[in-house]
Amino acid sequence: MSDSGLDTQIQLIALAITVVFFVFILDLVRRRRLVERYALLWMVAGFALVVLAVWRDLLDVLSDALGIAYPPNALFIIAFGIAFVLLLHFSVATSRLSEETKILAQEVARLDSEVRAMRTGQANGDPAGGQPVAPRDPEAASPVDPSSASTTDQ
Amino acid sequence: MNDAELRRLAIVPALNEAGMVGRVVRDIRREAPDFDVLVVDDGSTDDTAAEGAHVLRHPFNLGIGGAVQSGYKYALAHGYDVAVQVDGDGQHKPEYLPELARELHTEGAADMVTGSRFLEDPGYKVPIGRRAGNMIFAIVLSGIVRRRITDPTSGFRMTNRRGIELFARDYPHDYPEVEAILMLHHHRLRIHEVPVRMNARGFGRSSIDYPRSAFYMAKVLLAIFVGLFRRRPVPADGAAPPPNEDGVAPSAATAKEG
Numbered sequence: 257m258s259d260s261g262l263d264t265q266i267q268l269i270a271l272a273i274t275v276v277f278f279v280f281i282l283d284l285v286r287r288r289r290l291v292e293r294y295a296l297l298w299m300v301a302g303f304a305l306v307v308l309a310v311w312r313d314l315l316d317v318l319s320d321a322l323g324i325a326y327p328p329n330a331l332f333i334i335a336f337g338i339a340f341v342l343l344l345h346f347s348v349a350t351s352r353l354s355e356e357t358k359i360l361a362q363e364v365a366r367l368d369s370e371v372r373a374m375r376t377g378q379a380n381g382d383p384a385g386g387q388p389v390a391p392r393d394p395e396a397a398s399p400v401d402p403s404s405a406s407t408t409d410q
Numbered sequence: 411m412n413d414a415e416l417r418r419l420a421i422v423p424a425l426n427e428a429g430m431v432g433r434v435v436r437d438i439r440r441e442a443p444d445f446d447v448l449v450v451d452d453g454s455t456d457d458t459a460a461e462g463a464h465v466l467r468h469p470f471n472l473g474i475g476g477a478v479q480s481g482y483k484y485a486l487a488h489g490y491d492v493a494v495q496v497d498g499d500g501q502h503k504p505e506y507l508p509e510l511a512r513e514l515h516t517e518g519a520a521d522m523v524t525g526s527r528f529l530e531d532p533g534y535k536v537p538i539g540r541r542a543g544n545m546i547f548a549i550v551l552s553g554i555v556r557r558r559i560t561d562p563t564s565g566f567r568m569t570n571r572r573g574i575e576l577f578a579r580d581y582p583h584d585y586p587e588v589e590a591i592l593m594l595h596h597h598r599l600r601i602h603e604v605p606v607r608m609n610a611r612g613f614g615r616s617s618i619d620y621p622r623s624a625f626y627m628a629k630v631l632l633a634i635f636v637g638l639f640r641r642r643p644v645p646a647d648g649a650a651p652p653p654n655e656d657g658v659a660p661s662a663a664t665a666k667e668g
Binding site: 358361362364365366368369372373 | 450464465466467468469470472476479480483484487
Protein backbone atom coordinates (compact mmCIF):
# COMPACT_ATOMS: atom_id res chain seq x y z
CA MET A 257 0.00 0.00 0.00
CA SER A 258 2.96 2.31 0.23
CA ASP A 259 3.59 2.47 -3.51
CA SER A 260 0.44 4.14 -4.88
CA GLY A 261 1.65 3.84 -8.47
CA LEU A 262 1.71 0.04 -8.27
CA ASP A 263 -1.71 0.15 -6.63
CA THR A 264 -3.16 2.06 -9.56
CA GLN A 265 -1.60 -0.35 -12.04
CA ILE A 266 -3.05 -3.44 -10.41
CA GLN A 267 -6.38 -1.68 -10.01
CA LEU A 268 -6.46 -0.93 -13.71
CA ILE A 269 -5.67 -4.54 -14.54
CA ALA A 270 -8.44 -5.74 -12.22
CA LEU A 271 -10.86 -3.29 -13.84
CA ALA A 272 -9.89 -4.42 -17.33
CA ILE A 273 -10.36 -8.09 -16.43
CA THR A 274 -13.74 -7.33 -14.89
CA VAL A 275 -14.87 -5.44 -17.98
CA VAL A 276 -13.86 -8.36 -20.20
CA PHE A 277 -15.69 -10.67 -17.81
CA PHE A 278 -18.85 -8.54 -18.00
CA VAL A 279 -18.75 -8.48 -21.79
CA PHE A 280 -18.26 -12.26 -21.84
CA ILE A 281 -21.28 -12.80 -19.54
CA LEU A 282 -23.47 -10.49 -21.62
CA ASP A 283 -22.37 -12.24 -24.79
CA LEU A 284 -23.30 -15.61 -23.28
CA VAL A 285 -26.75 -14.23 -22.57
CA ARG A 286 -26.98 -12.78 -26.08
CA ARG A 287 -26.20 -16.18 -27.57
CA ARG A 288 -28.71 -17.78 -25.19
CA ARG A 289 -26.04 -19.93 -23.59
CA LEU A 290 -26.75 -18.50 -20.15
CA VAL A 291 -30.11 -17.62 -18.67
CA GLU A 292 -30.53 -14.15 -17.21
CA ARG A 293 -30.98 -15.50 -13.70
CA TYR A 294 -27.43 -16.87 -13.55
CA ALA A 295 -26.01 -13.98 -15.56
CA LEU A 296 -27.23 -11.60 -12.86
CA LEU A 297 -25.56 -13.78 -10.25
CA TRP A 298 -22.20 -13.63 -12.01
CA MET A 299 -22.53 -9.92 -12.72
CA VAL A 300 -23.12 -9.24 -9.03
CA ALA A 301 -19.99 -11.26 -8.30
CA GLY A 302 -18.09 -9.26 -10.92
CA PHE A 303 -19.40 -6.00 -9.49
CA ALA A 304 -18.16 -7.00 -6.04
CA LEU A 305 -14.73 -7.53 -7.57
CA VAL A 306 -14.78 -4.05 -9.13
CA VAL A 307 -15.78 -2.44 -5.85
CA LEU A 308 -12.97 -4.21 -4.05
CA ALA A 309 -10.48 -3.24 -6.75
CA VAL A 310 -11.40 0.43 -6.76
CA TRP A 311 -12.11 0.97 -3.11
CA ARG A 312 -8.97 -0.47 -1.53
CA ASP A 313 -9.84 0.45 2.05
CA LEU A 314 -13.04 -1.60 1.94
CA LEU A 315 -11.11 -4.82 2.28
CA ASP A 316 -9.30 -3.49 5.35
CA VAL A 317 -12.62 -2.41 6.87
CA LEU A 318 -14.12 -5.82 6.15
CA SER A 319 -11.20 -7.75 7.61
CA ASP A 320 -11.24 -5.54 10.69
CA ALA A 321 -14.94 -6.24 11.13
CA LEU A 322 -14.35 -9.97 10.76
CA GLY A 323 -11.35 -9.87 13.09
CA ILE A 324 -8.93 -11.07 10.43
CA ALA A 325 -5.40 -9.69 10.78
CA TYR A 326 -4.29 -10.19 7.18
CA PRO A 327 -6.81 -8.52 4.79
CA PRO A 328 -6.20 -10.80 1.77
CA ASN A 329 -7.39 -13.70 3.93
CA ALA A 330 -10.72 -11.97 4.31
CA LEU A 331 -10.95 -11.82 0.53
CA PHE A 332 -10.25 -15.55 0.23
CA ILE A 333 -12.79 -16.43 2.89
CA ILE A 334 -15.51 -14.34 1.31
CA ALA A 335 -14.72 -15.62 -2.18
CA PHE A 336 -14.65 -19.23 -1.01
CA GLY A 337 -17.91 -18.79 0.85
CA ILE A 338 -19.64 -17.41 -2.23
CA ALA A 339 -18.21 -20.16 -4.45
CA PHE A 340 -19.34 -22.78 -1.95
CA VAL A 341 -22.91 -21.51 -1.86
CA LEU A 342 -22.97 -21.32 -5.64
CA LEU A 343 -21.74 -24.90 -6.04
CA LEU A 344 -24.29 -26.16 -3.54
CA HIS A 345 -26.97 -24.32 -5.44
CA PHE A 346 -25.87 -25.97 -8.68
CA SER A 347 -25.87 -29.42 -7.06
CA VAL A 348 -29.44 -28.86 -5.98
CA ALA A 349 -30.38 -27.62 -9.45
CA THR A 350 -28.67 -30.63 -11.07
CA SER A 351 -30.51 -33.03 -8.77
CA ARG A 352 -33.82 -31.46 -9.69
CA LEU A 353 -32.99 -31.54 -13.39
CA SER A 354 -32.01 -35.20 -13.24
CA GLU A 355 -35.28 -36.07 -11.51
CA GLU A 356 -37.25 -34.13 -14.11
CA THR A 357 -35.25 -35.74 -16.91
CA LYS A 358 -36.02 -39.20 -15.51
CA ILE A 359 -39.75 -38.44 -15.44
CA LEU A 360 -39.60 -37.12 -19.01
CA ALA A 361 -37.76 -40.20 -20.26
CA GLN A 362 -40.30 -42.47 -18.58
CA GLU A 363 -43.16 -40.50 -20.13
CA VAL A 364 -41.50 -40.70 -23.55
CA ALA A 365 -41.16 -44.47 -23.16
CA ARG A 366 -44.81 -44.77 -22.11
CA LEU A 367 -46.07 -42.65 -25.01
CA ASP A 368 -43.81 -44.51 -27.42
CA SER A 369 -45.23 -47.86 -26.32
CA GLU A 370 -48.80 -46.55 -26.58
CA VAL A 371 -48.21 -45.17 -30.06
CA ARG A 372 -46.74 -48.49 -31.19
CA ALA A 373 -49.66 -50.38 -29.62
CA MET A 374 -52.16 -48.11 -31.42
CA ARG A 375 -50.37 -48.58 -34.73
CA THR A 376 -50.43 -52.35 -34.27
CA GLY A 377 -54.10 -52.14 -33.31
CA GLN A 378 -54.95 -50.10 -36.41
CA ALA A 379 -53.05 -52.51 -38.59
CA ASN A 380 -55.26 -55.26 -37.18
CA GLY A 381 -58.40 -53.19 -37.79
CA ASP A 382 -58.86 -52.55 -34.10
CA PRO A 383 -59.27 -48.79 -33.60
CA ALA A 384 -59.17 -49.09 -29.81
CA GLY A 385 -55.57 -50.17 -29.81
CA GLY A 386 -53.71 -53.41 -29.46
CA GLN A 387 -53.80 -53.76 -25.71
CA PRO A 388 -56.30 -53.08 -22.96
CA VAL A 389 -55.83 -49.63 -21.53
CA ALA A 390 -57.40 -49.08 -18.15
CA PRO A 391 -58.54 -45.59 -17.17
CA ARG A 392 -55.46 -43.72 -16.09
CA ASP A 393 -55.00 -42.37 -12.64
CA PRO A 394 -54.62 -38.63 -13.36
CA GLU A 395 -52.11 -38.17 -10.56
CA ALA A 396 -49.93 -40.96 -11.84
CA ALA A 397 -49.66 -39.12 -15.15
CA SER A 398 -48.04 -36.10 -13.53
CA PRO A 399 -45.72 -37.20 -10.73
CA VAL A 400 -44.36 -33.68 -10.60
CA ASP A 401 -47.06 -31.13 -10.08
CA PRO A 402 -46.07 -28.30 -12.45
CA SER A 403 -47.19 -25.56 -10.06
CA SER A 404 -45.10 -26.78 -7.16
CA ALA A 405 -42.19 -27.63 -9.42
CA SER A 406 -41.93 -24.01 -10.45
CA THR A 407 -41.96 -22.82 -6.86
CA THR A 408 -38.80 -24.78 -6.17
CA ASP A 409 -37.21 -22.77 -8.92
CA GLN A 410 -36.13 -19.78 -6.88
CA MET B 411 -61.36 -60.93 -6.00
CA ASN B 412 -60.70 -64.42 -7.26
CA ASP B 413 -57.06 -65.23 -7.88
CA ALA B 414 -57.83 -66.18 -11.45
CA GLU B 415 -59.15 -62.69 -12.22
CA LEU B 416 -56.03 -60.93 -11.03
CA ARG B 417 -53.97 -59.24 -13.69
CA ARG B 418 -50.29 -59.98 -13.29
CA LEU B 419 -47.29 -58.30 -14.86
CA ALA B 420 -43.66 -59.35 -14.99
CA ILE B 421 -41.36 -56.33 -15.29
CA VAL B 422 -38.07 -57.20 -17.00
CA PRO B 423 -35.55 -54.36 -16.81
CA ALA B 424 -32.84 -54.85 -19.42
CA LEU B 425 -29.76 -53.00 -20.60
CA ASN B 426 -27.85 -54.44 -23.53
CA GLU B 427 -29.16 -57.94 -22.88
CA ALA B 428 -30.14 -58.85 -26.41
CA GLY B 429 -28.84 -62.38 -25.98
CA MET B 430 -30.58 -62.98 -22.69
CA VAL B 431 -33.90 -61.14 -22.63
CA GLY B 432 -35.56 -63.39 -25.16
CA ARG B 433 -34.75 -66.40 -23.01
CA VAL B 434 -36.01 -64.70 -19.86
CA VAL B 435 -39.27 -63.76 -21.60
CA ARG B 436 -39.76 -67.30 -22.91
CA ASP B 437 -39.00 -68.78 -19.49
CA ILE B 438 -41.58 -66.52 -17.85
CA ARG B 439 -44.19 -67.48 -20.45
CA ARG B 440 -43.48 -71.14 -19.85
CA GLU B 441 -43.21 -71.12 -16.06
CA ALA B 442 -45.85 -68.51 -15.30
CA PRO B 443 -48.23 -68.12 -18.25
CA ASP B 444 -50.66 -66.00 -16.25
CA PHE B 445 -48.14 -63.16 -16.24
CA ASP B 446 -48.00 -60.53 -18.97
CA VAL B 447 -44.42 -59.63 -19.76
CA LEU B 448 -43.14 -56.07 -20.03
CA VAL B 449 -39.53 -55.50 -21.08
CA VAL B 450 -38.14 -52.13 -20.02
CA ASP B 451 -35.28 -51.39 -22.36
CA ASP B 452 -33.22 -48.87 -20.44
CA GLY B 453 -31.52 -47.18 -23.36
CA SER B 454 -29.81 -50.23 -24.83
CA THR B 455 -27.46 -49.79 -27.75
CA ASP B 456 -28.03 -53.33 -29.05
CA ASP B 457 -31.39 -54.77 -30.14
CA THR B 458 -32.52 -55.68 -26.64
CA ALA B 459 -35.78 -53.89 -27.30
CA ALA B 460 -36.84 -56.18 -30.12
CA GLU B 461 -37.40 -59.25 -28.02
CA GLY B 462 -40.19 -58.54 -25.51
CA ALA B 463 -43.93 -58.69 -25.92
CA HIS B 464 -44.71 -55.27 -24.53
CA VAL B 465 -41.69 -53.00 -24.58
CA LEU B 466 -40.99 -49.67 -22.94
CA ARG B 467 -38.02 -48.00 -24.57
CA HIS B 468 -36.17 -45.38 -22.61
CA PRO B 469 -34.56 -42.81 -24.92
CA PHE B 470 -31.40 -43.05 -22.80
CA ASN B 471 -30.15 -44.93 -19.78
CA LEU B 472 -31.87 -44.06 -16.50
CA GLY B 473 -30.37 -46.74 -14.29
CA ILE B 474 -32.10 -49.71 -12.70
CA GLY B 475 -34.29 -47.57 -10.43
CA GLY B 476 -35.74 -45.56 -13.30
CA ALA B 477 -36.25 -48.70 -15.39
CA VAL B 478 -38.10 -50.58 -12.68
CA GLN B 479 -40.21 -47.54 -11.86
CA SER B 480 -41.21 -47.26 -15.51
CA GLY B 481 -42.51 -50.80 -15.16
CA TYR B 482 -44.52 -49.95 -12.05
CA LYS B 483 -45.95 -46.87 -13.73
CA TYR B 484 -47.03 -49.08 -16.63
CA ALA B 485 -48.56 -51.58 -14.18
CA LEU B 486 -50.50 -48.80 -12.46
CA ALA B 487 -51.70 -47.23 -15.69
CA HIS B 488 -52.86 -50.56 -17.09
CA GLY B 489 -54.61 -51.70 -13.94
CA TYR B 490 -52.42 -54.61 -12.92
CA ASP B 491 -53.01 -56.14 -9.49
CA VAL B 492 -49.67 -57.90 -9.15
CA ALA B 493 -46.23 -56.96 -10.46
CA VAL B 494 -42.96 -58.84 -10.20
CA GLN B 495 -39.44 -57.77 -11.14
CA VAL B 496 -37.39 -60.29 -13.08
CA ASP B 497 -33.91 -59.17 -14.11
CA GLY B 498 -33.22 -59.22 -17.83
CA ASP B 499 -29.78 -60.75 -17.30
CA GLY B 500 -31.15 -64.18 -16.39
CA GLN B 501 -30.22 -63.93 -12.72
CA HIS B 502 -33.76 -64.57 -11.48
CA LYS B 503 -35.39 -67.92 -12.23
CA PRO B 504 -38.99 -67.57 -13.42
CA GLU B 505 -39.74 -71.03 -12.02
CA TYR B 506 -40.16 -69.33 -8.64
CA LEU B 507 -42.90 -66.98 -9.86
CA PRO B 508 -45.83 -69.28 -8.95
CA GLU B 509 -44.40 -69.68 -5.47
CA LEU B 510 -43.91 -65.94 -4.99
CA ALA B 511 -47.49 -65.39 -6.19
CA ARG B 512 -48.77 -68.03 -3.78
CA GLU B 513 -47.02 -66.36 -0.87
CA LEU B 514 -48.38 -62.96 -1.90
CA HIS B 515 -51.98 -64.14 -2.05
CA THR B 516 -52.47 -67.07 0.26
CA GLU B 517 -50.29 -65.69 3.01
CA GLY B 518 -52.40 -62.54 2.88
CA ALA B 519 -49.89 -61.04 5.27
CA ALA B 520 -47.49 -59.64 2.72
CA ASP B 521 -47.68 -56.67 0.36
CA MET B 522 -44.33 -57.61 -1.11
CA VAL B 523 -42.69 -61.00 -1.37
CA THR B 524 -38.95 -61.07 -1.99
CA GLY B 525 -36.91 -64.00 -3.20
CA SER B 526 -33.99 -64.28 -0.79
CA ARG B 527 -30.71 -66.01 -1.58
CA PHE B 528 -29.69 -66.23 2.03
CA LEU B 529 -32.61 -67.96 3.74
CA GLU B 530 -31.11 -71.20 2.49
CA ASP B 531 -27.91 -72.18 0.76
CA PRO B 532 -27.57 -69.77 -2.19
CA GLY B 533 -26.51 -72.58 -4.51
CA TYR B 534 -23.61 -70.58 -5.90
CA LYS B 535 -20.71 -68.72 -4.43
CA VAL B 536 -21.73 -65.13 -3.81
CA PRO B 537 -18.67 -62.87 -4.05
CA ILE B 538 -17.41 -62.01 -0.58
CA GLY B 539 -17.65 -58.22 -1.06
CA ARG B 540 -21.24 -58.36 -2.19
CA ARG B 541 -22.10 -60.73 0.61
CA ALA B 542 -20.52 -58.43 3.21
CA GLY B 543 -22.36 -55.41 1.84
CA ASN B 544 -25.56 -57.36 1.82
CA MET B 545 -25.03 -58.32 5.43
CA ILE B 546 -24.48 -54.73 6.58
CA PHE B 547 -27.67 -53.62 4.84
CA ALA B 548 -29.50 -56.63 6.27
CA ILE B 549 -28.47 -55.78 9.83
CA VAL B 550 -29.30 -52.08 9.49
CA LEU B 551 -32.63 -52.71 7.79
CA SER B 552 -33.68 -55.52 10.09
CA GLY B 553 -33.10 -53.17 13.00
CA ILE B 554 -35.22 -50.41 11.48
CA VAL B 555 -37.98 -52.61 10.12
CA ARG B 556 -37.94 -54.82 13.21
CA ARG B 557 -38.18 -58.06 11.35
CA ARG B 558 -35.55 -60.24 9.80
CA ILE B 559 -34.49 -59.18 6.31
CA THR B 560 -31.89 -61.56 4.91
CA ASP B 561 -31.51 -60.33 1.33
CA PRO B 562 -32.19 -56.59 1.06
CA THR B 563 -30.38 -56.28 -2.27
CA SER B 564 -32.49 -58.90 -4.02
CA GLY B 565 -34.36 -57.38 -6.95
CA PHE B 566 -36.50 -60.50 -7.34
CA ARG B 567 -39.66 -59.21 -5.73
CA MET B 568 -43.37 -59.34 -6.26
CA THR B 569 -45.84 -56.79 -4.96
CA ASN B 570 -49.55 -56.13 -4.90
CA ARG B 571 -51.58 -53.10 -5.92
CA ARG B 572 -50.48 -51.07 -2.91
CA GLY B 573 -46.84 -51.65 -3.69
CA ILE B 574 -47.40 -50.82 -7.35
CA GLU B 575 -49.06 -47.53 -6.45
CA LEU B 576 -46.27 -46.64 -4.06
CA PHE B 577 -43.42 -47.47 -6.43
CA ALA B 578 -45.08 -45.84 -9.44
CA ARG B 579 -45.13 -42.60 -7.50
CA ASP B 580 -41.73 -42.77 -5.86
CA TYR B 581 -38.85 -45.13 -6.43
CA PRO B 582 -35.20 -44.67 -5.46
CA HIS B 583 -32.46 -44.15 -8.04
CA ASP B 584 -29.63 -46.61 -8.62
CA TYR B 585 -29.20 -49.65 -6.39
CA PRO B 586 -32.76 -49.00 -5.18
CA GLU B 587 -33.74 -52.32 -3.58
CA VAL B 588 -32.54 -51.45 -0.09
CA GLU B 589 -34.27 -48.09 0.01
CA ALA B 590 -37.44 -49.60 -1.41
CA ILE B 591 -37.73 -51.87 1.63
CA LEU B 592 -37.49 -48.82 3.86
CA MET B 593 -40.21 -47.09 1.84
CA LEU B 594 -42.50 -50.07 2.22
CA HIS B 595 -41.89 -50.06 5.94
CA HIS B 596 -42.69 -46.35 6.23
CA HIS B 597 -45.93 -46.92 4.39
CA ARG B 598 -46.79 -49.84 6.66
CA LEU B 599 -46.66 -52.34 3.84
CA ARG B 600 -45.61 -55.81 4.92
CA ILE B 601 -42.58 -57.61 3.56
CA HIS B 602 -42.10 -61.35 3.37
CA GLU B 603 -39.10 -63.35 2.14
CA VAL B 604 -39.07 -66.76 0.56
CA PRO B 605 -35.92 -68.76 -0.18
CA VAL B 606 -34.86 -68.88 -3.82
CA ARG B 607 -31.78 -69.80 -5.76
CA MET B 608 -30.41 -67.42 -8.34
CA ASN B 609 -28.11 -67.82 -11.29
CA ALA B 610 -24.70 -66.27 -10.85
CA ARG B 611 -24.53 -63.04 -12.81
CA GLY B 612 -22.32 -63.93 -15.71
CA PHE B 613 -23.90 -62.05 -18.54
CA GLY B 614 -23.82 -58.43 -19.60
CA ARG B 615 -23.21 -55.85 -16.91
CA SER B 616 -21.78 -56.84 -13.62
CA SER B 617 -23.53 -54.02 -11.90
CA ILE B 618 -21.15 -53.49 -8.98
CA ASP B 619 -17.35 -53.42 -8.94
CA TYR B 620 -15.21 -52.54 -5.96
CA PRO B 621 -14.65 -48.76 -5.81
CA ARG B 622 -18.21 -48.31 -6.92
CA SER B 623 -19.62 -50.63 -4.32
CA ALA B 624 -18.00 -48.56 -1.58
CA PHE B 625 -19.64 -45.49 -3.07
CA TYR B 626 -23.01 -47.25 -3.31
CA MET B 627 -22.63 -48.51 0.22
CA ALA B 628 -22.14 -45.00 1.56
CA LYS B 629 -24.88 -43.63 -0.64
CA VAL B 630 -27.49 -46.15 0.35
CA LEU B 631 -26.63 -45.87 4.03
CA LEU B 632 -27.04 -42.11 3.70
CA ALA B 633 -30.36 -42.61 1.96
CA ILE B 634 -31.52 -44.92 4.75
CA PHE B 635 -30.45 -42.39 7.37
CA VAL B 636 -32.12 -39.46 5.63
CA GLY B 637 -35.16 -41.62 4.99
CA LEU B 638 -35.65 -41.97 8.72
CA PHE B 639 -36.29 -38.24 8.93
CA ARG B 640 -38.50 -37.99 5.87
CA ARG B 641 -42.18 -37.65 6.59
CA ARG B 642 -44.13 -40.11 4.55
CA PRO B 643 -47.89 -40.08 4.81
CA VAL B 644 -49.33 -43.49 5.63
CA PRO B 645 -51.99 -44.39 3.09
CA ALA B 646 -55.26 -45.88 4.31
CA ASP B 647 -56.06 -49.44 3.27
CA GLY B 648 -56.94 -49.58 -0.39
CA ALA B 649 -56.49 -45.85 -0.88
CA ALA B 650 -53.88 -44.45 -3.19
CA PRO B 651 -50.99 -42.87 -1.29
CA PRO B 652 -51.33 -39.09 -1.37
CA PRO B 653 -48.62 -37.14 -3.18
CA ASN B 654 -45.79 -35.73 -1.14
CA GLU B 655 -46.17 -32.37 0.48
CA ASP B 656 -43.79 -30.67 -1.90
CA GLY B 657 -45.16 -32.44 -4.95
CA VAL B 658 -41.72 -33.50 -6.11
CA ALA B 659 -40.67 -37.11 -5.66
CA PRO B 660 -38.55 -37.23 -2.49
CA SER B 661 -35.81 -39.12 -4.26
CA ALA B 662 -35.03 -35.85 -6.05
CA ALA B 663 -33.24 -34.85 -2.89
CA THR B 664 -30.60 -37.48 -3.49
CA ALA B 665 -28.08 -36.32 -6.02
CA LYS B 666 -27.92 -38.73 -8.93
CA GLU B 667 -24.60 -40.40 -9.51
CA GLY B 668 -22.43 -38.93 -12.24
